[in-house]
Amino acid sequence: MVEAIQEAEKNTSGEIRFFVESKCAYVDAVDRAKEIFFSLKMEQTKDRNAVLLYMAMDDHQLALFADEGIYQRLGRQYWTEEVKKIIAHFTKDNYTGGICHAIRDIGLALQKEFPYEKEDKNELPDEIIFGN
Numbered sequence: 001m002v003e004a005i006q007e008a009e010k011n012t013s014g015e016i017r018f019f020v021e022s023k024c025a026y027v028d029a030v031d032r033a034k035e036i037f038f039s040l041k042m043e044q045t046k047d048r049n050a051v052l053l054y055m056a057m058d059d060h061q062l063a064l065f066a067d068e069g070i071y072q073r074l075g076r077q078y079w080t081e082e083v084k085k086i087i088a089h090f091t092k093d094n095y096t097g098g099i100c101h102a103i104r105d106i107g108l109a110l111q112k113e114f115p116y117e118k119e120d121k122n123e124l125p126d127e128i129i130f131g132n
Contacts, residue, residue, distance in 0.1 A: 004100040005126045008107020013120040014070060015050040016106055017042060018099065021131030024056035032056070033065035036131075043067055045123045049114045051106050053099065062086060064102075073113045082106065 005016050019036050026032040033054035037043065042050040048069030055062050064079050071079070082102055089098025 001096065001099055001103070001128055002126050004103040008103050008110070009122065009126070010107075011116045012107060012110040013045075013047055013049060013114045013116060014107075014110030015042065015045055015122075015124040016053065016103055016110070017050070017124055017126075017129065018053045018055075018103070019129045019131060020055050020057065022056065022058045023132070024059045024061045029054060029056060029059075029061035029063035030065065032061075033063040036129075037065045037067075040124075040129070042124060045069075047114055049110060050124060051110070053102060053106075055099075062090075064106075070110060070113060074109055078109065 001018060005018065008016055017040065024032050033052055036054060037052045040052070042052060045067065048067040050067045051070060052065045054065065062083060064082055066079060082105060085105070086098045086102045089095070089101060
């Protein structure tokens with residue numbers, strides 16, 4: 001998955017992070033993803049184009065949280081469809097494939113909206129973050 005993130009970020013100034021934990025501390029996974037997004041200071045990217053993929057394994061919860069720069073360009077429907085695609089993979093017990101597919105899709109969208117420029121740098125770490 002780290003390789004998928006690095007590959008997805010290769011041609012964009014956008015940033016993707018993946019956070020996994022056992023249980024979601026909130027009723028709504030989007031609220032938890034938002035809390036994590038800001039605690040990781042992901043809103044501090046230059047173009048406000050970071051995306052957090054959040055998953056709570058035991059609670060079977062999933063959310064995508066995108067900063068305003070990329071969220072506004074792609075719209076709510078894009079993010080809803082990406083979550084549906086991930087869930088479709090999960091129902092076939094293809095968890096890694098679902099996550100990697102979503103990362104690739106998001107990377108392509110970021111590449112279109114925020115193409116890589118010579119002065120771009122990797123603003124956020126690429127490793128998977130494990131919560132409790």
